[in-house]
Amino acid sequence: MSTASIALDANEVRQHFPYFTDISSALSPIYLDNAATSQRVQEAIGAVVSSMTHRNSNVHRGTYDLAVAATEQFEADRQTIASFVGAQANEIVFTKNATEALNLLAHCLREADAPYGLRQDDTIVVTEMEHHSNIVPWRQAARATGCHVRYMRPAADGRVDISTLHDAITTRTKIVALAHVSHLLGTLTDLAPIVERAHQVGAMVVVDAAQSAPHLPIDVTDLAADFLVFTGHKMCGPTGIGVLWGRTELLHALPPFLGGGNTLDDLSLTDMTFAAPPQRFEAGTPPIAEVAGLAAAATFLSSLGMERIRRHDRTLTAHALQRLRADRRVAVLGPYDPEQRGAVISFVMEGHDPMHLAQRLSAAGIAVRAGNMCAQLAHDRLNLRSSIRLSTYLYNTTDDIDALIDALPSPRMVLT
Structure with a gap:
């Protein structure tokens, strides 16, 4: 079997990143803000x-x-x-x-x-x-x-x-x-x-x-x-x-x-x-x-293979879309088909301000982006002022996605 056909192992990939291997990494948040910047690989x-x-x-x-x-x-x-x-x-x-x-x-x-x-x-x-x-x-x-x-x-x-x-x-x-x-x-x-x-x-x-x-x-x-x-x-x-x-x-x-x-x-x-x-x-x-x-x-x-990275991203995106869409309060921005997406998912949750959601996730040890994302025209077109964005990369796992979604407010909780 060629390397190109083998699924990417995010846990093995993490061994190349001090963010995950440093002694202080236990204090580091689950990092889902890769569209803003990625973590640095040790080789770089x-x-x-x-x-x-x-x-x-x-x-x-x-x-x-x-x-x-x-x-x-x-x-x-x-x-x-x-x-x-x-x-x-x-x-x-x-x-x-x-x-x-x-x-x-x-x-x-x-x-x-x-x-x-x-x-x-x-x-x-x-x-x-x-x-x-x-x-x-x-x-x-x-x-x-x-x-x-x-x-x-x-x-x-x-x-x-x-x-x-x-x-x-x-x-x-x-x-x-x-x-x-x-x-x-x-x-x-x-x-x-x-x-x-x-x-x-x-x-x-x-x-x-x-x-x-x-x-x-x-x-x-x-x-x-x-x-x-x-x-x-x-x-x-x-x-x-x-x-x-x-x-x-x-x-x-x-x-x-x-x-x-x-x-x-x-x-x-x-x-x-x-x-x-x-x-x-x-x-x-x-x-x-x-x-x-x-x-x-x-x-x-x-060396990892860009097609393998693409498949890994797609797996995470599909998992995130499936879980987010299961919550009727959540509206995902952009296509629902993971084949038509990169590794970025922005969403809004009915009754919850995106900035407050991001603060809640930060308190739970999860790093995401919230705001207009330097995309005011797109938000205006969607009649939104802001949104919350999760973005994955080669070292993320479905467990990271689950941790984020499980940390979202329950239906009875309102953040204003």
């Missing part, structure tokens, strides 16, 4: 420490042995991260997180020459399900260029309504930006028809993979999008490191986001020539140790 922690202690030099600068070794490892790590999503190393731009990657892209498209640059009366299409990080940069770009932001409403089950694509994505559309997996509704979006329609009219597709890259296999060639972003801290890696992937020809067509060291090929009193991507977009000293940590996290996840 070790890689960060090793980078800082054994290869502590700047990269792409010095010619002495230590600097050369640091640079070679840095670029090897870039290749590892590229391979994780089926990309080429020169298509991977390092940022501090997915939010910065989206801001970088929106800013560069504001400044780019035709035919890629945003111009007056162009349209940027986003969905109402998006995280604010995939709305605000485009709104800012629209304000600066005179183009317009258009919103696609989700269908009743929280999925993108494919029947509206031709009306929403037109010959004026320059950018279509959307999440692969919604951080609120959990929706796993079928990108193929959206990409196909966008490319029919000459638009570029930007995919926010912050909630999908940690949980399911991604190959940018298969997705056929034009840009994709994700972040390290949601996939067992360190904070302070994010990724922008872009098609080679598109990255070459964009101007730099920031100016400074490492972004130039040549500078004179009257002219300057920018370096080729990805260095063009990586001004100053990069997050060297953080890149090492992300590469180690990607290697760890790949």
Whole structure:
């Protein structure tokens, strides 16, 4: 039997995470807030420490042995991260997180020459399900260029309504930006028809993979999008490191986001020539140790198998949906089919404020998120002010789900 067909053992996985193995772990809550950030795998922690202690030099600068070794490892790590999503190393731009990657892209498209640059009366299409990080940069770009932001409403089950694509994505559309997996509704979006329609009219597709890259296999060639972003801290890696992937020809067509060291090929009193991507977009000293940590996290996840992680998530999601739907007071946001979801489930409970529910769960030793989840437009569409969200990962078990649901208020209890 191949490893790929063997179910993931969360208890074995936990042995790689200090959160679960440290002597103080008995005091740690049941962690179901993985959509906000995951726990850190020991391999990533070790890689960060090793980078800082054994290869502590700047990269792409010095010619002495230590600097050369640091640079070679840095670029090897870039290749590892590229391979994780089926990309080429020169298509991977390092940022501090997915939010910065989206801001970088929106800013560069504001400044780019035709035919890629945003111009007056162009349209940027986003969905109402998006995280604010995939709305605000485009709104800012629209304000600066005179183009317009258009919103696609989700269908009743929280999925993108494919029947509206031709009306929403037109010959004026320059950018279509959307999440692969919604951080609120959990929706796993079928990108193929959206990409196909966008490319029919000459638009570029930007995919926010912050909630999908940690949980399911991604190959940018298969997705056929034009840009994709994700972040390290949601996939067992360190904070302070994010990724922008872009098609080679598109990255070459964009101007730099920031100016400074490492972004130039040549500078004179009257002219300057920018370096080729990805260095063009990586001004100053990069997050060297953080890149090492992300590469180690990607290697760890790949060793387990992303399809195994996806199946594990799906098992937990199915169990959580079954138990939540058994309570008539609970309304689950998004699709009910676990095949159409990522590892995120948001819900509301009749008669109970989500913030108070989260406090109750915290008192019971369970960590979840409550609030608007940086998704005000989606909550407005659902006539809600807030919700409560549980989000699982490779080290969670059905026992964790049961503990959460068993800690919810009984039908006679009201939290106001």
